[in-house]
Structures are given as structure tokens and as C-alpha cells.
Amino acid sequence: xxxxxxxxxxxxxxxxxxxxxxxxxxxxxxxxxxxxxxxxxxxxxxxxxxxxxxxxxxxxxxxxxxxxxxxxxxxxxxxxxxxxxxxxxxxxxxxxxxxxxxxxxxxxxxxxxx
Amino acid sequence: xxxxxxxxxxxxxxxxxxxxxxxxxxxxxxxxxxxxxxxxxxxxxxxxxxxxxxxxxxxxxxxxxxxxxxxxxxxxxxxxxxxxxxxxxxxxxxxxxxxxxxxxxxxxxxxx
Numbered sequence: 001x002x003x004x005x006x007x008x009x010x011x012x013x014x015x016x017x018x019x020x021x022x023x024x025x026x027x028x029x030x031x032x033x034x035x036x037x038x039x040x041x042x043x044x045x046x047x048x049x050x051x052x053x054x055x056x057x058x059x060x061x062x063x064x065x066x067x068x069x070x071x072x073x074x075x076x077x078x079x080x081x082x083x084x085x086x087x088x089x090x091x092x093x094x095x096x097x098x099x100x101x102x103x104x105x106x107x108x109x110x111x112x113x114x
Numbered sequence: 115x116x117x118x119x120x121x122x123x124x125x126x127x128x129x130x131x132x133x134x135x136x137x138x139x140x141x142x143x144x145x146x147x148x149x150x151x152x153x154x155x156x157x158x159x160x161x162x163x164x165x166x167x168x169x170x171x172x173x174x175x176x177x178x179x180x181x182x183x184x185x186x187x188x189x190x191x192x193x194x195x196x197x198x199x200x201x202x203x204x205x206x207x208x209x210x211x212x213x214x215x216x217x218x219x220x221x222x223x224x225x226x
């Protein structure tokens with residue numbers, strides 16, 4: 001079992017659907033992150049949560065809505081997405097968001113918008 | 115704005131070779147630099163983390179160096195094996211919140 005678990009691993013959704021990605025970390029960390037990885041582009045940081053408060057919103061469109069109900073869980077709610085939003089969405093966690101601790105990634109959720 | 119570049123974009127070598135992957139960054143005011151490995155369709159695994167005050171880190175056959183003043187890091191892989199085939203990503207952490215800035219990676223193929 002990995003320290004950071006993401007579900008579902010694969011998701012296909014239409015542009016009018018509403019779906020959610022889920023992330024759970026079993027490492028006792030207090031910071032969690034969403035990253036987006038598109039083909040041939042660097043990983044892009046989307047959101048950072050520290051102690052369940054959002055501390056970074058990297059100019060992400062409002063059709064992506066994060067939720068962090070507690071320090072172990074992070075969601076990414078998706079609605080009215082566009083085909084260009086198809087990508088690998090990676091969740092990560094670390095001990096703290098303000099220091100240089102190692103960051104641990106989940107295996108990602110492959111999203112295809114049709 | 116911090117930008118991270120990795121060269122080469124792809125590399126193919128026979129098993130047993132020693133190889134070097136390069137990473138450069140534009141803003142030398144970093145907190146640390148990390149090297150990650152990503153297997154196809156998988157998440158990222160942290161390989162080495164070098165704090166800004168350090169010059170290098172070693173783990174097994176891997177050695178990463180950091181020259182902050184010139185904005186460069188290298189990942190040296192000794193005696194490469196087919197199992198080393200993956201994409202290797204370099205990321206720098208600027209001061210403040212843990213906002214890693216990633217390069218686009220080097221795709222490595224080690225053939226038997």
C-alpha cells in the first residue's frame with residue numbers, strides 16, 4: 001500500500017458531467033497538494049492545503065474545486081470541464097508546506113474529457 | 115519566474131553505462147532541489163533531495179550534485195540497468211510555501 005492513495009485511477013467524463021477525484025494520505029502529513037501533468041508540459045501546481053486551509057491557488061479555473069475536509073483527505077471536484085483538461089492529476093503530501101521536506105506523490109488519476 | 119530545463123529530453127543507453135542527466139534553473143534563490151523518478155502511467159518517487167547549502171547527495175548508484183550559483187544540477191547514474199528505465203524529473207523549491215517547479219523530464223531507456 002502506498003502512502004498516498006488516489007481514486008479513481010482512470011476517469012472518462014463528458015463535458016457536462018460532475019465528478020470528483022479523491023486522495024488519501026496515510027503518512028501523518030499536514031500538507032496536501034494537487035498537481036496537473038499534461039503531455040509534454042512540466043507538472044503544474046494547482047492547489048496547496050496546509051492544516052486543512054488552502055494556502056495556494058495557482059490561477060486554476062473555477063471548474064476545478066478542491067476540498068480538504070481533514071488533514072488526511074483531499075478532493076478535487078470537477079464540473080463542466082473542457083477536453084484540454086484531460087491529463088494526469090497527481091495528489092501529494094508532505095510534513096509541512098513551508099519547509100523543504102520530501103514530498104510524496106500518489107499514482108495519479110488519469111482524466112479524459114470527451 | 116523560476117524556469118527549470120532538463121537536457122536531454124530523451125536518452126537511450128546500453129546496460130552498464132554510466133550516465134549523467136542535467137537540470138538547470140533560472141533563479142538561484144532556491145530552498146532545495148529534488149530528483150524524482152516516474153514510471154509510465156505512475157506517480158512520482160522521490161530519489162534525492164539536496165538542500166541549498168549542500169553540494170551533493172548519494173543514494174546507492176545515484177549521485178546528485180548542486181551548483182546553486184550557476185543554476186545547475188546533475189544526476190549521475192552508475193552502472194545503469196534496464197530497471198532504471200523511466201522518466202527522471204528535476205524540481206526546485208523556492209522559498210515560501212512548498213511550490214515545487216518542475217522540469218519536463220528526461221526519458222531514459224536502458225537496453226539489455
